[in-house]
Amino acid sequence: DAKTTQPTSMDCAEGRAANLPCNHSTISGNEYVYWYRQIHSQGPQYIIHGLKNNETNEMASLIITEDRKSSTLILPHATLRDTAVYYCIVRAPGFQKLVFGTGTRLLVSP
């Protein structure tokens, strides 16, 4: 079972920031927070991951609370192509599978 809880769906206007929350209250000390997304009919795509510190890359920013029980994925300027299902996953390093939950369906509108 997935160890994360996400809203089922969210809407965002094109050009605005999309903030996608995730709760992972049972996260263990060595588990990372990963974000993937799945655009319709495509394979999942890695976005970003973090352990304790906030992280930023060319796609998004990841804000992890100090107690690590929740996080927020930020798409700073959402575009129509960001419409997808976003999955928040907690995972220990090594030979560990990705356990996908139901994710958040983000709809970016003009």
Next chain:
Amino acid sequence: DTAVSQTPKYLVTQMGNDKSIKCEQNLGHDTMYWYKQDSKKFLKIMFSYNNKELIINETVPNRFSPKSPDKAHLNLHINSLELGDSAVYFCASSQVGTGDNEQFFGPGTRLTVL
């Protein structure tokens, strides 16, 4: 260049047939995976191979037999196909190291069993 490729993209077949799906990665990764996404869009791990050795087998019926001829390939063979096998199958790869490792997914194979 395609990082993780799968063939075929679509596969339509009759119940009871045997079929294979091929996966290749050109990323030099040492670990490969098969995931199944059913009609309700739930994505679940099936198998994982590291350096051609089975690491994860998630209670998958033994009609499913993964085969890894080398580190760059992980093929999925399915015997006696059933209606419930209809799904999209995704292959993925990663380089397992001492810390984090992202998985790269293929485009998927949509299997329809009639």
